[in-house]
Amino acid sequence: MKAFESVRGLVGNTPLVELRSLSPNPGVRLFAKLEAQNxxxxxxxxxxxxILESARASGALAPGQAIVEASTGNxxxxxxxxxxxxxxxxEVCVPESVYPEIEQLLLVYGAGIRRVPRQAGIKSAREVAKDISRETGAYYLGQFDSPENARTHYETTAAEILADLAEAGGVHALVAGMGTGGTVSGAGRRLKEANPACHIYGVEPRLGVHVQGLKSLxxxxxxxxxxxxxxDGKILVGNRHAFSHARRAMLAEGIFGGISSGAVLHAGMRLAGRMTSGNVVLIFADGGWKYLGTDLWREDDGDDQPDDGEDPLDDILWW
Structure with missing residues (x-):
């Protein structure tokens, strides 16, 4: 086994696992990219x-300089x-709606926390982070703004997916959460270059619904x-399906994914039901252990059973 010089070497090269029991269509194969392995x-x-390595290399981030960012968690x-x-x-600016485990992890790693009112959300948290940067000279990470975000997924995430499915017929669709937009933009662009017929779908919560890690445009x-x-389109998912499908992934495939992973699974299964054949890659952005304090893992009137009914609120919106 290869020995890494530091934990940095463990970033990326995450496994791609087929979800054999969850595809609603025998002609469509679902594959989950397990980013919780980072x-x-x-x-x-x-x-x-x-972003940090690029900023250090360019001199934009000086050794020992403070860093500030807005985030809902990961x-x-x-x-x-x-x-x-x-x-x-x-220092991390967080809306008050983040899960308690996230703040605990931030404190464990020694980060300062600046809370922003729940109603203000990530947009205001981002403005607060920028204000702190201007006032104190701290480096603003800017996950929502940095071109390194999409570039990372173009060069790494998508490249790994293409390599893993090269002998299985390639990639016909990608389903990923609409957080910063970096994953769908960067990975999606690379996958479309490899196969112009590949379709890219972003998953977002319905307006007013809070699904951790996802944002509604x-x-x-x-x-x-x-x-x-x-x-090519976006798929709206509510909390009920995000939670129930996170449980389904755990019970059916033994994959302990987070809430946004459940949302992506629900969207991917709906998409697979509309396809005739092909390989669909689902980005499981994080693990479920960060959300053990929620109701995610409780029994809920059989909500983990197959969802055969159409829910127009969770359907695809086409451009």
Missing amino acids: PTGSIKDRIVLR TGVALAMFGRLMGHPV EDGFIPPVLDEAVL
């Missing part, structure tokens, strides 16, 4: 490490760990990183 347990390790945790590892004090904030031209 060091802090989420896909955000990829972009945080890339980016903040990744920044807290990698920032500390690289010798930077970290209808809430009025479109991340600068997002390239909507890459998307």
Whole structure:
């Protein structure tokens, strides 16, 4: 087994696992990209490490300089760990709606926490982080703004997917959460270059619904990183299906994914039911252990059973 010089070497090269029991269509194969295998347990390790290394290399981030960022969870945790590892004090601006485990992890890694009212959400948290940067000279990470975000997924996430499915016929569709927009934009662009017929779908919560790790564009904030031209459509998912399908992944396949992973699974299964054949890749952005304090893992009137009914609120919206 290869020995790594530091935990940085563990970022990326996450496994792609087929969900054999969950595809509703025998002609469609579902594959989950398990990003919980990254060091802090989420896909955000990829972009945080890339942004930090790029900023250090360019001189934009000086040794020992403080870093500030806005986050609802995973980016903040990744920044807290990698920032500390690289010798930077970290402050994370978080909406009060984040799960308690996220704040606990931030504190464990030594990050400072600046709370923003729940109603203000990530848009206001981002403005607060920018204000702190201007007032104190802290480096603003800017996950929603940095071109390194999408570039990371173009160069790593998509490249890994293409390599893993090269002998299985390639990729015909990608389903990923609409958080910063970096995954669908960067990975989606690379997959479309490899196969112009590949379809890219972003998953977002319905307006007013809080699904951890996902953002609704209808809430009025479109991340600068997002390239909507890459998307073929978006799929709206509510909390009920996000939670129930996270449980289904655990019970049917033994995959302990987070809430956004459940949302992506629900969307992917709906998409598979509309296809005749092909390989669909689902980005499982993080693991379920960060959400053990929620109702995610409780029995809920058989909600983990197959969902054969159509729910127009959870359907695809085409451009």
